[in-house]
Amino acid sequence: MGNLVGYGQHNRLRWAAYSPSAGEIHYGPPNNAPKEENLADGFGAPFSPFYVADEIDIQHCISISDWWRKLLAKDLSESVVPIAKGPIKRLHRLISETGPNVYPSGFFDCTVEVLKLFISDQGTHSLFVTDYTPSPGSGSSSKSWPASLNEYVMQFELWDEAARVAEVIMKPGEYYKINNARMKINNSGYMEGKVKEGKITQLEEDDAESDTHLKALLRRKQEWNSKNNTDVDLFQLIQDAEMGKFFDCIVEVHCPFLFLTSFLTSMKLLHIELKPYQMPRLYLTDYSGNSSVAATCGDEFWARGLEGRIIKIMLDEEQKHIAESATIGTVLSVRKLRLKNNAVENGICGILGGGEKLIVPMNLNRIDNVRLQDLIRYV
């Protein structure tokens, strides 16, 4: 005989007994043990140590007991019948449909929006996602998303190849198809996904035309946004900006002019200023005016007629790359922007840094974004 190894998750064993004489499944002598409990003091995942046998399990128990009876009678002509199993097929599931015991054995494919990726130096990363369906027992909360989204957020632990892929490609706000994830209950008693293989593909919003799962996710996102009054697609205008407060906007890339956001805003890129050894500067407008946060642009051609309607953003860290790839005249959405007086710049500007995806070119074909359609009309 070769090595026979059984694998199981820590402290998650479930059991049932079969009585050949009674011909039925049982759980030992009568007792007062609770049938099922929500772990984590009632806030986590429901768990029962009692396995519920299905028809295939019971048939298998019967064939084993028949075999044993024949063995005792020294009749070894028949061997044990293996459990009849059809081909195992993984299914695409909503987060709300998943569970550690959901067929097949908790495995599933899913389509999600990334909210936050925590890179761990242990090499196993924590990913927080939503598909805008409820996530009972998940117990996730973080300042990285609105508290009202907590009930829709699921944590995934990324091991091995999955972690390597995610750390290279995944950014908050992006959509991904994740294949061969598995739902489990973690050691704290909360529901948690686990991904080991690098079967992770990014999806663009345009893919929704052919991808029904992404299309449905975007529809649920839109519904969730309208219900929760935090529509991340309904951006603030420059005229709504307050000095020192975060806001999100859509802008047009002009000259040295950009915007600020804490949610999302659309602005047209007017101008990009690149100087050696300096942070790149973006100049943006959404055509609304706000002299208290506007940048001074002098008599530059790209700023003509837009006095008091242009903002300046400096790009630090990972945000610098935007300046190399952005095209003048495109409409960008900008998140987590804060306009402040900058002594070095001698005026008001925002600084964007970090590794999060804060500046994204807008999909001008999206007709469900009212603010964006308004802006396009100017352009």
Added chain:
DNA sequence: GGTTACGGT
């Protein structure tokens, strides 16, 4: 696309 399946603060 078939087969696997463990885990650690």
